Each structure stands twice: as structure tokens, then as C-alpha cells.
Amino acid sequence: MTKPKVLISDKMDPNAARIFEERGCDVDVITGETPEELKARIGEYDGLAIRSSTKVTPEILEAATNLKVIGRAGIGVDNVDIPKASSHGVVVMNTPFGNSITTAEHAIAMMLTLARQIPEANRRTQAGEWPKKDFMGVEVTGKTLGLIGSGNIGSIVASRAQGLRMKVIAYDPFLTPERAMELGVEKVDLGKLLERADFITLHTPLTDETRNILSRERLEAAKPGVRIVNCARGGLIDEAALKDLLESGHIAGAALDVFAEEPATDNPLFGTKNFICTPHLGASTTEAQVNVALQVAEQMADYLVSGGVTNALNVPSLSAEEAPRLKPYISLAEKLGSLVGQLEGPDVNAITIEVSGAASELNLKPITAAVLAGMMRSWSDSINMVNAPILAKERGLDVREVRHAKEGDYHTLVRIIATTPERRREVAGSLFGDSQMRLVEIAGTRIETDLEGHMIYIVNEDNPGFIGRLGSVLGEAGVNIGNFHLGRRLPDKHKGGDAVLMLTLDQAPSKEVQDAVCALEGVKKVRALSF
Numbered sequence: 001m002t003k004p005k006v007l008i009s010d011k012m013d014p015n016a017a018r019i020f021e022e023r024g025c026d027v028d029v030i031t032g033e034t035p036e037e038l039k040a041r042i043g044e045y046d047g048l049a050i051r052s053s054t055k056v057t058p059e060i061l062e063a064a065t066n067l068k069v070i071g072r073a074g075i076g077v078d079n080v081d082i083p084k085a086s087s088h089g090v091v092v093m094n095t096p097f098g099n100s101i102t103t104a105e106h107a108i109a110m111m112l113t114l115a116r117q118i119p120e121a122n123r124r125t126q127a128g129e130w131p132k133k134d135f136m137g138v139e140v141t142g143k144t145l146g147l148i149g150s151g152n153i154g155s156i157v158a159s160r161a162q163g164l165r166m167k168v169i170a171y172d173p174f175l176t177p178e179r180a181m182e183l184g185v186e187k188v189d190l191g192k193l194l195e196r197a198d199f200i201t202l203h204t205p206l207t208d209e210t211r212n213i214l215s216r217e218r219l220e221a222a223k224p225g226v227r228i229v230n231c232a233r234g235g236l237i238d239e240a241a242l243k244d245l246l247e248s249g250h251i252a253g254a255a256l257d258v259f260a261e262e263p264a265t266d267n268p269l270f271g272t273k274n275f276i277c278t279p280h281l282g283a284s285t286t287e288a289q290v291n292v293a294l295q296v297a298e299q300m301a302d303y304l305v306s307g308g309v310t311n312a313l314n315v316p317s318l319s320a321e322e323a324p325r326l327k328p329y330i331s332l333a334e335k336l337g338s339l340v341g342q343l344e345g346p347d348v349n350a351i352t353i354e355v356s357g358a359a360s361e362l363n364l365k366p367i368t369a370a371v372l373a374g375m376m377r378s379w380s381d382s383i384n385m386v387n388a389p390i391l392a393k394e395r396g397l398d399v400r401e402v403r404h405a406k407e408g409d410y411h412t413l414v415r416i417i418a419t420t421p422e423r424r425r426e427v428a429g430s431l432f433g434d435s436q437m438r439l440v441e442i443a444g445t446r447i448e449t450d451l452e453g454h455m456i457y458i459v460n461e462d463n464p465g466f467i468g469r470l471g472s473v474l475g476e477a478g479v480n481i482g483n484f485h486l487g488r489r490l491p492d493k494h495k496g497g498d499a500v501l502m503l504t505l506d507q508a509p510s511k512e513v514q515d516a517v518c519a520l521e522g523v524k525k526v527r528a529l530s531f
């Protein structure tokens, strides 16, 4: 088996490369490339490990023909086009906790630094001015800190601020009263937060809702003398308005770790009074970088080597322990899906995935994704388990999952019921010895066969002599039969009626061969299949 190949394209703790190698991946560390250089190189890789510098744009994804996973050693994934990655079937994962403490500490450091104007005092002292009379700070004790966003980092900031004896209020539409109580913060609306906070720190992702959340109007509505810290994302604050209000003195200080445009090498805020900044250093501690590097490499290697999915933003999680157990089911589900797709084409408008016996204890999401991928791959290329559920939703496909704990005739069974405007199609498969997949039912008929290579599916009136005539047609065309499986439709299984045949062939039957089979007396349906 060829080793998965991973590119680390941003500066990352060397533990990441070490873990990739230990887990059986080939790894290249190539940082600082231009988008064009990355675009030219990315086609070689199965995995891309990044921080915030690499921008994974639609153009990069278009060129990433082998890419299976993007791993963000950190939290924010606004540098990755996730919808595009999903539609290309690429899993996007991050490390949601590895740098939270470090970033919260940076926010607290920025707040205290603002309160005492340390950078300017330091600069002027070292310039020999001894400017003692020019600096009068403020205490944070007893002051109100307003958090915008109280998720992982916001909550840590809250606890640290409480340790500094601050009163913490929070605006976060997703903060429940119970969680607010647990955190010891008062939940408020944004208007109240602006009115009451002496310090504001931001801890939200950058989304359509949060972009410009501190707009000019809101900054003007903030309490005079407020100090603002942003260690979350540039774009949350109107930078031009911030500059004006710092200059007017309405805002007493602002500390930014992040900017609307990064790298920020020439920002209008530079040099503004009471403004301090750092170059996106929130996550830059040894501890956080080791955490995120180890985590991202473990997660990506899990996915590339064994199919485990952790902290993915565009597919359901699947633990590395679950993955091997699910693997044969995923292959069974893909084949059953493919069978349905080949038999019914894109007319399927509803699909039910019914599992019973041992299969009912499994995580159904990957099984469903595999059925959809198998089904849709027979109509359209480049579909996999990542993009299949999204495409199914876009097509308006009605997808249902049903579990029956009770075993039937098989200890484990996956049944697919697909509906088109004309009919309902059922197929079912099982595993033998927990790993060998078999189709066990099709068109209401018990048939046990592998779904492999070239096959032909035939429904015919069950009359004497048919098998001989079929053998002659195939033989005359030079098509050798590998396996032959025959069954009668269940309601008529003891006499006449329709028979169902599934034949494995050594080569694909040509259109002429299919037509010749179709022309045999009593044939109702012929479909060439390939797996």
C-alpha cells in the first residue's frame, strides 16, 4: 500500500512531522509558498496541515486532486473554503481546545497591558525619558468585563477575570442560563454590554453575523472610556471607527492581536494613541503549539491511515476504534448503494437505510454516507462520503435511517429501500464472518452473491430451457460466466413466476450482448452492472 503523503504548509511544531512519520505517512514541510506555488504542488498530497497563513481557496482545492483531509493546527478555519472542500470530498478538521488557554491568557495580558499602558511606558523609559508623570493607569479590580462570545476561550477569560476580581457580563446568543450560572457570568444583550462594560474582549468566530459586530454605531454607543481587546478575528471591529474613537478619547484603549487584513504591515491604526497590537500571537506559546501540532497530526493520520474522524467540521466524527468495525459495513453500504444507483439511475427521490441485528448498534451516519456515495457515484464522478450527504440534500433526496435491534434471518443486515416516481427498489446485504459482504436479497428474491467486477442482472419468466439459451448467447459472444446465482421471487418461490439472475462475468457485456439477452423469450429486464 502506498503511504499517504502530507504537506505541512505553515510553521508548525516539529512534533507534527514526527507523528505523521511514526503513523506511516510521508511528510513534506514547505512553508511560505505563494498561492501559485502551493497550487502547483498540492496535487501530490493526501493531507494538508495548516495554521492561519495558508489560504485554502477554491483554486487550491480545484488543484488538490488527491486531497482527502485538511487539518488546522488551531481553531479558526476562516482561511479554508469549507463548502468547497466538502464538495470536493475533503474532510476539514481543527483542534478546538489545544490553544484556548494560551489565547485566553493573551487576552488577559492585553487587557492588563492596556490598563497600565505598558508598551508606551516601556518605550519611553528605555529612551531615557523617565516619564513617570505621564502614565496614570486604571485598576481592573471591581471593573466590569464584557465578553462578546463565551465559548471555550471566552469562558476561560471569564474565570481568569473573576480571579482578578472583575464582574463579568457576557453577550452570546448561544449561552444558556444554566451555563451562564456555571460560569458565574451575567448574560446580557449587546446593547447592555456596551452600556456597562469598562473592558470588552471579543471571542467569537468571524461569520456573517459577527462581521463588524463592533460597528461604528456600536462603538459610539459603548461606555465612554471603554478599553477593547480583540484576540479572536479581524473583521469583528470597524477599524476606521476604532481609530476615530481612540483619537477622540471616547475609547480609552484598544489592543488587537488580529486584523481585518493580515499580515497587517501597514494598518491605519498603527501609531494611534492608546492603541497596542501583536501580530496574531494569541496561540503562540510553546505549550499551545505542541498541543495543536500533536493533535492535528494524530487526527489527520487517523483519518488517512484508518478512517477515524475527530473534530471534523464537515463530516460526523468517527473514532479510530469505531473505524475498523465500520469498515466492512461501509464497503457493504457503498456496494448496495451502487447497485441501487445502477439499477434506478438518478430518478431516486427517497432512500431508507434500514439496519438490523448487529448493524443496529453502529454509528449510522457513515453507513448512510457510504450508501449515498455509492448510489450517486454511479451517476456522477468525484462523489465520496464527505460530499454525498451534502449533494443528497441539495438534490432534495429524502433520506431516512431505521434501526431494528432484533436479528432476522441474518445476524446483521443492511437494507436499502429506494423510491423513484415509478417504483420502490429494495436490496439487502449482510456480512459473513464479520467482514465478507454479500448481497442477500434483490427484487424480493433471496440471492447470495458478492458484488464484484462485471455482473449482469436479469429478470425473466421462469420457463424451462432459459438458462441454456442464456448460456449460448453469452458463450457465442465469448463472454465467460464466473459465478451464477439464481432465485425465484419470494411470493412465487415454489413455482413458475419470475426468476432473478445475478451473473459474474469475466468481462463487461457489450451493448449487443445485452440486447441479445434482452431479446430472449421471457426476459423482462437486463442491466449490466460494475463494482
Ligand SMILES: NC(=O)c1ccc[n+]([C@@H]2O[C@H](COP(=O)([O-])OP(=O)(O)OC[C@H]3O[C@@H](n4cnc5c(N)ncnc54)[C@H](O)[C@@H]3O)[C@@H](O)[C@H]2O)c1
Binding pocket: 074, 075, 076, 077, 096, 099, 100, 103, 148, 149, 150, 151, 152, 153, 154, 171, 172, 173, 174, 175, 203, 204, 205, 206, 209, 210, 231, 232, 233, 257, 258, 280, 281, 282, 283, 284
Ligand atoms: N488570536 C489567536 O491567535 C486565536 C487563537 C485561538 C482562537 N482564536 C479565535 O478565537 C475565537 C473564539 O474561539 P473559541 O475557541 O472560544 O470558539 P468557540 O466556538 O468555543 O466560541 C465561540 C463563541 O462565540 C459565540 N458566538 C457565535 N456567534 C455569536 C454572535 N453573533 N454573537 C456573540 N457570540 C457569538 C458562540 O456561541 C460561541 O460560544 C475564534 O474566532 C478563534 O478563531 C484566535
Ligand SMILES: O=C(O)[C@H](O)COP(=O)(O)O
Binding pocket: 051, 052, 053, 073, 074, 075, 076, 077, 099, 280, 281, 282, 283, 284
Ligand atoms: O484560530 C486560531 O487557532 C488562531 O487564530 C491561531 O492562529 P495561528 O495558528 O496562525 O497562530
